[in-house]
Amino acid sequence: MCLIVFAWKVIPGVPIIAAANRDEYYDRPATPAAPWPDHPNMIAGRDLKGGGSWMGVSLIGPNGARFAALTNIRAPGERRDDAPTRGVLVADFLKGELTASSYLERIAPGAHRYNGFNLVLGDRDGLYWYSNRGEGDPRNGQLLEPGIYGISNGLLDAPWPKVLRTKAQFASLLCQGAPEEAYFEMLADTTRAPDLRLPETGVPLDLERQLSAVCIETPGYGTRTSTVVRLYTDAPPELQERVLQPEGQVCV
Template identity: 80%
Template sequence: MCLIVFAWRVIPGLPLVACANRDEYYDRPATPAGPWPDAPNIIAGRDLRGGGSWMGVTKDGPRGPKFAALTNIRSPSDWRTDAPTRGALVADFLKGGDDAPAYLARIAPDADAYNGFNLILGDRDGMYWFSNHAGGDPRNGQPLEPGIYGVSNGLLDAPWPKVVRTKATFASLLLQGAPEEAYFEMLADTTRAPDMRLPDTGVPLDLERQLSAVCIEIPGYGTRTSTVVKLYGDAEPELHERVLKPCDQAAA
């Protein structure tokens, strides 16, 4: 995932609403979201190269359904070719029996072995953000307070233009009780940010411009899927995904 906005305990009876775009190279093989043959309790997409996932839910569990999602930290100078796949962090949480605090306690000692990541995970009772690049952010690994959050390839709520813009639109749609289609329209925004508002993430300026859109369209790379997840207080979760064609907003 390269953009996630989510509302935690904002709507009564609906602890979590999350909307996300996954940006990836078009030639990296993956399966669309659905039950996993080897773990049918999991509903998620699957990266066929690394074997992990970028976002998913479980149908049930000891504390009810679980949710997990991941974004990469964009830091070219820190990139390591020998690092393990970050998608395993999502898959292992969804497969395992640990709740979020126990899982984070287990992975934290070895988190620096991975390239930079943001991990959002939890269940109906608690939602957590964890990053191996968080520095001294007091929210890292701690229960999130109710509110609306956003994360792209920086840290949680970093004021990147697409994070700021999408959080504002997302909040408005929630207040309106907008239909699901409106969230997918939000995720299909290809507007690029003006140069004065671009973050400096260590990539060339022209690429920074292209990556500033909510929905990215670059030859060979771009937004592969858009996803809307709802975690209910007393019902099975919903995960709706649209697979996008390169440089095309039509569903595959």
């Protein structure tokens, strides 16, 4: 997942609403979001190379609805080829029964082994953000206050142009009570940011321009799925996903 905007306890009865794009190489195999045969209470896409996931929901017990999503930190100079796959961090939380804070406490000692990541996870009662990059040692992560948040391939609410733009549009759609289609239209935005507003993440300028769009279209790499998730107070969670076509037809 390379862009996620989410509202926590903003809409009554819907503690979590999230809209996200997953950007990945087109040739990396994955299955669309669906119940996992070995964990039928879990709905998520599945990375067939690493075995994990990037975003999903699960229902453990009568009141155990939970949510998890992950984005990578873009830092090519720090990337290690021998690092474990980050997608297991999402899948293991959704499969298990640990609370979010207990799960973060469990993974924190070994988090340095992974390439950089952001992890958002929680349930109807609490939502946390955790990263193995940035200043300090988050240990159990940051318990989030009610509000609207955004993450791309930097830290939480880093002022990247597409994060700022999508957060503002997301907030407007929530206020309007917009239909589902409006959220997918937001996620299909191919507008690139002006050079003066681009972050510096260690990739060439032309690639930085391409990656600045909400929905990315480049040869070999781009937005693979768009997803809208809702966790309800008194109903099972919902996950709506659109699998996008590769190369040249991605965002339409």
